[in-house]
Amino acid sequence: MKNLILTTAIFFAACCAAFSQKVYTSVSDALKNPSSVTVLDLSGQGLTGIASEVSRLTNLEVIYLQDNNLKTLPEEICSISSLQMIYADGNNIATIPAKITDLKRLKVLSLGNNHLTEFPTSVTELSNLESLNLAANLIPNVDGKISGLNKLIELDLSYNKITVLPNQLGKLSSLEVLSLAGNKISTTESLAGLKKISILYLDECPLKKIEPVVLSLVSLKKLSMSKCGISEIPAGITKLTHLTHLLLSENNISKLPNPLFSVTSLVELNVASNAITVLPEGIGNLTSLYDLNLCNNRIDEIPIVVEKKMSVLHYIGLSGTGVQMFNSAANGDKIAY
Secondary structure, eight states, X not given: OTTOOOOSHHHHHHHHHHHHSOEEOOHHHHTTSGGGOOEEEOTTSOOSSOOGGGGGOTTOOEEXXXXXXXXXXXXXXXXXXXXXXXEOOSSOOOBOOGGGGGOTTOOEEEOOSSOOOSOOGGGGGOTTOOEEEOOSSOOOOOOGGGGGOTTOOEXXXXXXXXXXXXXXXXXXXXXXXXXXXXXXXXXXXXXTTOTTOOEEEOTTOOOOSXXXXXXXXXXXXXXXXXXXXXXXXXXXGGGOTTOOXXXXXXXXXXXXXXXXXXOTTOSEEEOOSSOXXXXXXXXXXXXXXXXXXXXXXXXXXXXXXXXXXXXXXXXXXXXXXXXXXXXXXXXXXXXXX
């Protein structure tokens, strides 16, 4: 999950913009007709900096700087007030210029897989920011001023060195997608208040359990908590009535509780590599389930009632179990994994 990219409408919009408009791949070419340039792609060119003349591109909206050798986000781009999206993942960036606050129209800032050793407080003044990616850096904490980003929809802080989250994180009233995977946080209490959150990644965090605050996030559609040391699925899972994807692989879960089978919105359930010995008949109530991963558990058989009721099931992972064959009553297919 390292270098996670949150695939949402914002990223899709950037791709559409690039395909519908001419994309320039050098500053020199762009300067031949500077007022017409809206998309500049300088990715993968081994750059250590960019020409100061880039500031003449007064209508530039999107700039791609990924996979270069930049040690700082170029200050030259901070004077381009038209900029809306900056992608600078996969560099050696350790500092962000203070002048980034001049980019009042910026909606997307992606700085994943860089060398940031502290949370860039200056970005909290970007009041129109909708997507912030700081994944795979060396950030130890999150500035409480992040609460000022009241238009933020996506936040990726995965694979940093964060141990404690500020309570102000729960004040991001527009946040829909949040990744904290691969950090050292031991509690999710600071997430209370995220009423719009629909996708939450907490994989590889030493949480030990699905806390009540997570179960209070009633807009959740996807919850991913693999490798969290979880030993049980709480009865409160029934509160997540919109949940469609529940990913709990590589934990210490020994059984699937009956309350889980009331979450009939589930489309995907991944409990691979746990300690489950019996698949209860109640799982047949999950009639919308399309993807069921039971790999590497101690299950020996699939109840017949499951085969009869789960008519939309497309994939069932059974490798590493004692089950040899699964017969789908709906279409007669035999699926073995």
